[in-house]
Amino acid sequence: MDITLDNIDLQILELMQNNARISNADLARELNMAASAVLERVKKLEQKKVILRYNAAISPQAVNQKLLAFIFIKSQEGFTCSTNTADALSALPEVQEVHHIAGEDCFLVKVRTEDSASLMALMRNSLKQIPGILSTKTTIVLETVKEQQQLVILKK
């Protein structure tokens, strides 16, 4: 399935990435199109996995997830990092991101927990049981100034 996007698609993406709960009727009005045509485009964007999901961004503090950390993880396989290690890390709900990175460290993992005690518990219990992990280097976030996942959408 090809994923060629025209400017109307890009406009839809721009509107929805900033307000996923916009009504289809409002989308149609913004684009000066019939609601049915817009609905079909949105469905196709979902099918083509251009739109991956719709999320409500929740304040981590409000649900008591006060600690954010980035952990650099060296894994046994060296440069050709283990898929198994990555999958085991990804399976943890506290782990929001797992990136395979260039350089001497193998993975960069973003983790959110209640507090430093629960981060320690996670590292002692869950992390230490994943085979192939050689070492970890943890960076604690003191304050988050910006956090969003909106992409720069370049029109054609």
Next chain:
Amino acid sequence: MDITLDNIDLQILELMQNNARISNADLARELNMAASAVLERVKKLEQKKVILRYNAAISPQAVNQKLLAFIFIKSQEGFTCSTNTADALSALPEVQEVHHIAGEDCFLVKVRTEDSASLMALMRNSLKQIPGILSTKTTIVLETVKEQQQLVILKK
């Protein structure tokens, strides 16, 4: 305004963080409540900034944002990092995250660009013009295995 959340609120958050486009009527059915009561709770969660926004997660590849990098930035102010530097970094649309971190580096920044050439352009043009930046250390992401912002919501 207090932000005490009961289990119904937490259920709403859990449902909406995985599907921000769920209809209010469907939410009400899941919770066995009247639609009007659920609507009022959702509005309060928005007012109280427990729900920060609703996002459509877009595939970065689909909109040609193929490069992801994390940049560690040391700023002049040392441990009491400059708010100005953080704000200048946050103002860049390619910058998705700005975290003030513990340790010798001052900020950790998550950046998405089209390719390595546009990352270099960003660093040469935008970054180098921000006063107070002493040095940068860039980590390029080769592959992203997991990327989500869903939080672990602990029921009471």
Next chain:
DNA sequence: GGTGAAAGGAGTCATCC
């Protein structure tokens, strides 16, 4: 791909509990 009509469903609000 897009339009427009039509039916069923959802959003919203005043009112009552």
Next chain:
DNA sequence: GGATGACTCCTTTCACC
């Protein structure tokens, strides 16, 4: 806080272009 009912508007499908 939550439920009900009523009105309006939206969603979704389908025939047609």
